[in-house]
Amino acid sequence: MQNNYFSLSELPVGGCGIISRLPFDDKLKNRLMNLGLICGTRIEAVCKSPSGNPCAYSFRGTLMAIRKSDTDKIIITDYGE
């Protein structure tokens, strides 16, 4: 069993993943952490905006819209299933 690593922006709507690396950008990283997004957090892509960017993600019981430029920098692994 080997884990696949890819960026959060590649997660299709309805798909789930586990955060495996946060962005290097300190400010962004801090913001994400304060929202409860750390390595190991389960995240789901819920819906895209009409233009496809930003996309809304659900984690720890909240729905957050995040732009592609940010989700490009977040690395996830697939959920196993």
Add this chain to the structure above:
Amino acid sequence: MSDNNIKSEYTVLLAGNPNVGKSTVFNALTGMKQHTGNWAGKTVSTAEGSYKYNSSHFRLLDLPGTYSLNASSPDEKAALNAIETVEYDCIAVVIDATSIERNLNLVLQILQITNKAVVCVNLADEAEKQHIDIDYDELSLQLGVPVVRTAARKKLGLKQLIEEISNVASGRTKTYTVTRKYDDKTENEIKIICDALSDIPDSKKRQTAIHILERKQDITYDEKIRNALLKVSELNGGETSDIIAKARVGQCEEIYKLCVNRKNGEYRSRDRKIDKVLTSRIFGIPVMLLLFGVIFYITIVGANYPSEWLSSLFSFIGEKLTLFADNIGTPLWLKNLLIDGVYTTLSNVVSVMLPPMAIFFPLFTILEDLGYLPRVAFNLDSVFCRAGTNGKQGLTMLMGFGCNACGVTGCRIIDGENERKIAVLTNNFSPCNGRFPTLIAIISMFFAGIFPIAVQSAVSAFILVGIILVSILVSLLVSFILSKTILKVSGKSFIMELPPYRVPQIGKTIVRSLLDRTVFVLGRAVLVAVPAGAVIWLLANIHAGSETIISYITAFLDPFAKIMGLDGAILTGFILGFPANEIVLPTTLMIYLSNGTMTDYGSLTQLHDILISNGWTIKTAVCTLIFTLMHFPCSTTCITVKKETGSIKWAILSFILPTVCGIICCIAANLIFDIFL
């Protein structure tokens, strides 16, 4: 029981994440009508209220809603600043029962600073609907402070909340700090900092050290601490703040698992279904356009009736006032100044502005309560992203169509400093309710009038939509230029919560919003329209030589106005309309008719005749439309810009920017007309 210790006044801070119903709790406790929003960052300046309990007076300060105390946004800075500087007796932290895990992050950060706290688990009714089981006793045990279950909208649990706040504030309930261990490495680093802290009492050392490790900005450390920090960062490559933040998320998860049981795994399935439609590629934008189209239609058409009622009511009162003034023998000049000058302007401002405001904003607020507005920002974000800002600006722009001053205040919801300033500066490009009547009158007289009567109103609506689109485009273009020049926006990062949909409290919203707007319009009428009315009347009635002062001004401005395709009277109207846009056209008419009092036109045909006989052509109409769309904001908006940006510089720029745009466009339009038509 040490009842002797009871003070007569306590100070209580109200903290919490955005969207947790904090303002509802605040309103319910204090009875003060602070506007509540299902939206991040409603309360930026601390609101204050008070209530009485057991013969003690409780002062309640509402802090801005924040996700953390990291001081990385103005909201967080304000909240942290309040917690650090205000001498409070208790902090009440409001959290959302439906997303306790995320909310705990802020709770833990606050509990690190103080244990004089009460946690208020709000929206408990929503949580129960979603089958979320919360063990309140366990939560209280884990946090070391009282936990109260509330549903502020239904007024549930507020009595207990008041009681617990009182108990903690007076010290009757002993709270304690739960020391949460970090991993050994972090603990070691905390100890290094602790040892460097000399003049702080032992009990506070640990939390201070953790704060310093999180690299709280705005603190100048002494040398000892700086050395200790150096030592820590040598130990690990500058990763300390992450470790603390990460450990805290872990702690939240732990507490959450202990205290909350989600029976229903598939939560929020209703919201998902709604979002699938409202943000979908096919329906997202059309539904949005339809909704706002309907709102604008209701506002513009619906406002006509109350406007007419108000204006006939005002003229009735005006007649009575004239009679009264005659009876008590008021000097003629004073009577004219007060009734023709002050009273006419006041009634004009109120009857034009109040009805559309009282219709538009309650509708807007209902959408806000519903949770739909963040979806609008979500849908619009990509457009605004290209202009260098973010989707939230779309909302402030929409609010600007109601009232620019309100739109500028609304810009508080925008996080980035420069993004917010851009939204503030460009808000005036959205024509407000005070300008709509002018736009509509000109459109229907000069453009729609050409078409057969049957289609005239449709043509008017069509042209109006076109004008709105132009204003949006200009706004985006100027935003783009600003974001690339004086207000550089660094990076494209944008994260925004999409809160759960909630059933709006329609009745309450309408009543409160109606009252808010009425107070706003009346306040503005008294503060702005009254003096403006007096000044304009004086200008129009004081003769210097053979002419009135206003005709000198008109003649002086005329050559320049002609270059812009206007005339002296129109430009004077705009300038004297600085206090309130709604008096621009009446003032211009007053000058045309030189009758010394602001004139409300009887019918559009009548108005059309007056304008034509004063030399208006299609060109004048187009240029007036352009200048109505783009000129200096009204004085209320300018003052609001200064208040919101904290500097006169931005207020001046917000004045100059649209004016220069307007002048350039008018001159260009004039040239095009002269050359090609």
